[in-house]
Amino acid sequence: MNMGSTVVRFLSIATLFTICLLLCNANLSAPCKQNERQALLKFKHDVEGPLNQLPSWAGEGDCCNWTGVVCDNLTGHIRELHLADTYSGKISPSLLNLKHLSYLDLSNNDFQGMQIPSFLGSLKSLRYLNLSNSMFVGLIPHQLGNLTSLQVLDLHGCQQVQDSYDYDDHLEGTTDSLSVESLQWISGLSKLQHLDMSCANLSKASDWLRVTNTLPSLVESFHMSACGLYHIPGGIANMTNLKFLDLQGNYISSTIPKWLYRLSHLQSLILSYNLFHGEISSSLGNLTSIVNLDFDSNQLAGNIPNSLGNLSKLTTLAMSENNLNGSVSEIFESFSRCSSGQIESLSLSSNNLSGHLTDKLDHFEKLRLLFLDNNSISGPLPPSFGNLSCLEAVAIGDNNLTGVVSQQHFTNLTRLVEFDAPGNSLTLETTPHWLPPFQLEMLILDSWHLEPSELPMWLQSQTQLVALSMLNTRISGTIPTWFCNFSSQLQHIDLSENKLYGEVPHIFPSSRCFDIFLGSNQFNGSLPLVSSKVGILDLSSSSFSGTLFHFFCNNSSKPKTLRILRLDNNLLSGKIPDCFRNWERLEVVNLESNHLIGNIPRSLGYLLSLTYLHLRNNHLHGELPPYLKKCTAFIILDLSYNKFLGKIPMWIGTNLSSLAVLSLRSNQFHGHITYKLCDLTSLQILDLAHNNLSGRMPICLYKFQAMASNSEISRFSFEDGNYNHYDDTFEDNEIETAILVSKGREVKYGNSLLRLATSLDLSDNNISGEIPEQLTSLIYLQSVNLSNNLLSGRIPPKMGDMRWLESLDLSMNQLCGQIAPSMSSLTFLSVLNLSYNNLIGEIPKSTQLQSFDQSSFIGNKLCGPPLEVNCSNTNGTVPPVADQKHGGSYLLEDGWFYLSLGLGFLFGFWSVLGSLLLNLPWSIGFNRFLNSIVKKLYGVIVEHF
Numbered sequence: 001m002n003m004g005s006t007v008v009r010f011l012s013i014a015t016l017f018t019i020c021l022l023l024c025n026a027n028l029s030a031p032c033k034q035n036e037r038q039a040l041l042k043f044k045h046d047v048e049g050p051l052n053q054l055p056s057w058a059g060e061g062d063c064c065n066w067t068g069v070v071c072d073n074l075t076g077h078i079r080e081l082h083l084a085d086t087y088s089g090k091i092s093p094s095l096l097n098l099k100h101l102s103y104l105d106l107s108n109n110d111f112q113g114m115q116i117p118s119f120l121g122s123l124k125s126l127r128y129l130n131l132s133n134s135m136f137v138g139l140i141p142h143q144l145g146n147l148t149s150l151q152v153l154d155l156h157g158c159q160q161v162q163d164s165y166d167y168d169d170h171l172e173g174t175t176d177s178l179s180v181e182s183l184q185w186i187s188g189l190s191k192l193q194h195l196d197m198s199c200a201n202l203s204k205a206s207d208w209l210r211v212t213n214t215l216p217s218l219v220e221s222f223h224m225s226a227c228g229l230y231h232i233p234g235g236i237a238n239m240t241n242l243k244f245l246d247l248q249g250n251y252i253s254s255t256i257p258k259w260l261y262r263l264s265h266l267q268s269l270i271l272s273y274n275l276f277h278g279e280i281s282s283s284l285g286n287l288t289s290i291v292n293l294d295f296d297s298n299q300l301a302g303n304i305p306n307s308l309g310n311l312s313k314l315t316t317l318a319m320s321e322n323n324l325n326g327s328v329s330e331i332f333e334s335f336s337r338c339s340s341g342q343i344e345s346l347s348l349s350s351n352n353l354s355g356h357l358t359d360k361l362d363h364f365e366k367l368r369l370l371f372l373d374n375n376s377i378s379g380p381l382p383p384s385f386g387n388l389s390c391l392e393a394v395a396i397g398d399n400n401l402t403g404v405v406s407q408q409h410f411t412n413l414t415r416l417v418e419f420d421a422p423g424n425s426l427t428l429e430t431t432p433h434w435l436p437p438f439q440l441e442m443l444i445l446d447s448w449h450l451e452p453s454e455l456p457m458w459l460q461s462q463t464q465l466v467a468l469s470m471l472n473t474r475i476s477g478t479i480p481t482w483f484c485n486f487s488s489q490l491q492h493i494d495l496s497e498n499k500l501y502g503e504v505p506h507i508f509p510s511s512r513c514f515d516i517f518l519g520s521n522q523f524n525g526s527l528p529l530v531s532s533k534v535g536i537l538d539l540s541s542s543s544f545s546g547t548l549f550h551f552f553c554n555n556s557s558k559p560k561t562l563r564i565l566r567l568d569n570n571l572l573s574g575k576i577p578d579c580f581r582n583w584e585r586l587e588v589v590n591l592e593s594n595h596l597i598g599n600i601p602r603s604l605g606y607l608l609s610l611t612y613l614h615l616r617n618n619h620l621h622g623e624l625p626p627y628l629k630k631c632t633a634f635i636i637l638d639l640s641y642n643k644f645l646g647k648i649p650m651w652i653g654t655n656l657s658s659l660a661v662l663s664l665r666s667n668q669f670h671g672h673i674t675y676k677l678c679d680l681t682s683l684q685i686l687d688l689a690h691n692n693l694s695g696r697m698p699i700c701l702y703k704f705q706a707m708a709s710n711s712e713i714s715r716f717s718f719e720d721g722n723y724n725h726y727d728d729t730f731e732d733n734e735i736e737t738a739i740l741v742s743k744g745r746e747v748k749y750g751n752s753l754l755r756l757a758t759s760l761d762l763s764d765n766n767i768s769g770e771i772p773e774q775l776t777s778l779i780y781l782q783s784v785n786l787s788n789n790l791l792s793g794r795i796p797p798k799m800g801d802m803r804w805l806e807s808l809d810l811s812m813n814q815l816c817g818q819i820a821p822s823m824s825s826l827t828f829l830s831v832l833n834l835s836y837n838n839l840i841g842e843i844p845k846s847t848q849l850q851s852f853d854q855s856s857f858i859g860n861k862l863c864g865p866p867l868e869v870n871c872s873n874t875n876g877t878v879p880p881v882a883d884q885k886h887g888g889s890y891l892l893e894d895g896w897f898y899l900s901l902g903l904g905f906l907f908g909f910w911s912v913l914g915s916l917l918l919n920l921p922w923s924i925g926f927n928r929f930l931n932s933i934v935k936k937l938y939g940v941i942v943e944h945f
């Protein structure tokens with residue numbers, strides 16, 4: 001035997017085998033039809049562009065073998081096209097040649113905003129049509145109603161709405177999505193079992209209620225989330241086979257209809273993000289097939305019925321953000337009959353639940369997610385908590401929990417990754433050498449009492465930690481060296497409002513940590529060096545001293561990612577160094593209330609993203625440098641309480657066109673108020689008080705759009721619509737607070753309130769001439785202070801037009817004539833000072849004007865109530881009421897209306913938070929956590945009010 005013959009023998013066997021295979025194959029499945037192959041090739045050709053997007057669709061081989069093509073194995077006709085996620089481009093009408101096509105999946109492709117082609121309605125054999133998330137927009141063609149065999153129609157478009165647009169706009173019709181004018185065609189789909197039109201705008205289809213009544217009872221799955229619906233379609237009552245019902249994110253305002261509870265096959269019922277109100281019927285217990293029940297974010301009230309316990313298949317219960325009350329222990333008890341062992345996710349956050357947590361928590365063997373935060377639950381955390389061995393995420397924050405939480409409470413929590421429990425009166429007692437059974441990614445212990453009160457050593461074991469917040473936990477001591485490196489994942493750390501002290505030489509040089517909140521501690525020494533990856537740094541309200549030089553100028557070659565920097569309220573001194581070139585990402589810089597001297601450095605002009613700059617209350621001086629005009633993103637510029645001088649530059653008006661708040665208060669500016677300032681059409685707060693400004697008030701005032709129109713105000717009314725879907729918390733790009741100090745009360749305005757605040761303060765200058773009539777066109781101004789100037793002439797007769805005015809101070813000028821009678825219509829006015837002018841005559845009669853104290857009017861020749869001078873007696877020639885106690889300096893000293901800005905609470909931006917969102921591992925818990933950060937950043941804090 002030689003090698004040759006072996007090879008020959010082998011080859012011939014192989015050939016036979018191959019031939020057999022081919023024959024067998026031919027027997028088993030017919031090759032595809034020529035005309036259908038041509039149709040597919042035409043389809044491929046019509047798919048846009050030179051990209052070879054369907055590479056397998058080529059050559060002479062059997063087209064039934066092409067990717068995504070399924071033929072009938074007997075006839076060889078193409079029956080199915082599975083083309084999800086495969087291409088972008090068009091849909092070719094050549095599909096019409098596939099007469100036997102019953103299944104067409106084009107989901108998750110990019111059809112680039114084209115309409116759904118009406119010829120799809122001629123694919124008579126279709127039973128399955130999936131066009132979801134494929135960037136179709138415009139009217140859904142009624143021809144789809146001819147697909148009488150259709151069982152599945154999926155037009156779900158939420159992905160694209162969320163990806164590209166603001167959700168609210170979508171329903172306003174301003175962005176692209178699918179829509180319909182009539183839904184009549186749907187009644188043709190008599191075999192329909194699955195219908196998903198989520199995120200199509202159905203609000204214009206007046207007939208949809210009637211039409212959904214004609215849907216066949218076959219329907220098993222019905223998804224109309226975010227369709228702009230105001231009513232629940234009654235026709236659902238007849239869909240007795242319904243298993244999945246999703247109506248979330250509509251405007252449905254009714255009680256939950258009783259007939260819903262008769263749909264005994266329902267497995268998933270999602271009514272979240274609507275306006276359902278009233279109590280939940282005990283018939284809830286009739287939904288015995290239910291697995292997933294989601295009533296989040298409605299206005300449901302009353303108790304959760306006990307019949308919940310009948311739902312033995314329930315794994316997910318979500319009723320957060322309602323007005324439910326009752327005792328949490330009763331809810332837990334009602335479960336424990338037979339269903340508690342099934343529950344995997346329990347979400348009851350943001351209700352009014354009270355009572356204690358049951359100590360039989362361990363019945364919930366499969367519980368993975370437990371969200372009870374923001375209720376009024378009291379008592380201790382029961383030790384049985386430690387037996388929830390499946391628990392992955394828990395949120396119990398913002399309740400009234402008390403007592404001690406010890407290591408025992410975590411005994412079996414080996415899977416725990418998120419522990420979110422701020423805002424209770426809990427004490428955590430651990431031994432320094434505890435080795436926790438879990439590896440946390442998120443730990444929030446704000447307002448806890450730590451025992452011992454120092455940074456817990458066991459944190460070192462948490463190498464996966466991404467977010468750590470221990471705000472206001474009374475911990476003291478220095479930051480230990482291990483702390484800088486224990487988790488390479490750490491991205492968010494908040495140790496604000498503690499008693500940490502000592503020097504902080506470096507901050508997390510090796511970690512990826514990008515937001516660091518260490519404000520309101522007792523750190524001292526010079527500022528730390530910061531890793532170039534940090535995005536938010538808050539070192540405010542400590543005792544850092546020394547200069548800013550090494551902080552900004554060291555290692556200056558590397559570009560920094562820092563976007564938000566708070567160093568305010570420290571003891572920093574020296575000049576602001578001219579080293580901003582590598583800090584181009586900075587959006588917020590707060591250096592206020594330090595001892596800084598010198599000029600504004602030139603390189604600040606590189607900060608093109610700089611939006612908020614707070615330099616208030618330092619010793620800065622010099623003229624405003626022209627390079628600042630490159631920072632066109634400014635929204636808030638607060639230079640108050642310094643020694644800046646010169647004229648107010650024209651470029652502020654010309655270049656800084658986004659400014660909403662401009663405060664130059666208490667400096668040494670002189671000269672006229674440039675008419676260019678009037679170009680600041682977004683300006684809401686203009687404070688030029690306490691300078692040496694002279695000349696007249698500019699007549700062009702009327703150009704201050706934001707003060708003259710209510711556009712801002714209407715923009716903020718989004719809450720009445722209750723659309724509230726998805727991440728509306730991140731709605732606003734700017735998060736900033738200003739503080740208005742009014743009548744001695746300090747009010748911190750969160751972003752939303754700031755949008756509403758409008759104020760003009762020119763007091764304590766040498767402004768002369770008349771008050772221009774144009775001022776009265778700023779009808780949305782809430783506060784006007786022109787006191788202590790040299791203004792003369794009359795009060796503008798149309799003053800009464802400024803109907804939102806709450807505070808008006810014209811005192812200590814030389815105004816003459818009578819008080820404009822129209823002022824009697826200023827019904828919101830709560831502060832008025834007209835004292836020390838030359839006003840004469842009778843004070844106009846209105847409930848409002850007479851309600852002020854005499855001191856509002858003294859120092860004039862006025863008569864009538866509230867003054868005791870009787871008009872008829874005096875014939876209008878009253879000597880001024882002498883009240884020297886309240887003479888000249890009264891206003892100056894107290895500054896009864898005194899606007900100060902940006903004292904803090906300015907941290908985040910959407911952009912920063914957005915990156916948090918992208919970077920943190922996503923989960924419900926994290927989402928909540930982010931919401932809580934946003935709330936914090938929002939600081940809609942009216943705590944002193």
Ligand SMILES: *[C@@H]1O[C@H](CO)[C@@H](O)[C@H](O)[C@H]1NC(C)=O
Pocket residue numbers: 025061062065
């Ligand atoms: C089908 O295609 C695969 C590769 O795409 C190939 O290996 C196989 O031989 C083909 N079968 C037929 C019957 O054409």
Ligand SMILES: *[C@@H]1O[C@H](CO)[C@@H](O)[C@H](O)[C@H]1NC(C)=O
Pocket residue numbers: 028073074
């Ligand atoms: C044809 O396909 C169906 C479904 O895939 C299968 O059940 C059947 O056995 C196949 N028939 C032949 C002849 O291969």
Ligand SMILES: *[C@@H]1O[C@H](CO)[C@@H](O)[C@H](O)[C@H]1NC(C)=O
Pocket residue numbers: 118119121122143146
């Ligand atoms: C749809 O059906 C109607 C009749 O039911 C017919 O008049 C119409 O031409 C059909 N449209 C298409 C696109 O097939």
Ligand SMILES: *[C@@H]1O[C@H](CO)[C@@H](O)[C@H](O)[C@H]1NC(C)=O
Pocket residue numbers: 213234235236237238
């Ligand atoms: C349900 O179907 C019955 C019988 O077909 C009909 O009379 C009734 O009006 C339907 N109910 C609704 C709400 O459409």
Ligand SMILES: *[C@@H]1O[C@H](CO)[C@@H](O)[C@H](O)[C@H]1NC(C)=O
Pocket residue numbers: 258259261262283286
């Ligand atoms: C739920 O079931 C109970 C007992 O079977 C019944 O009395 C009640 O009417 C049912 N509720 C509804 C809404 O049908």
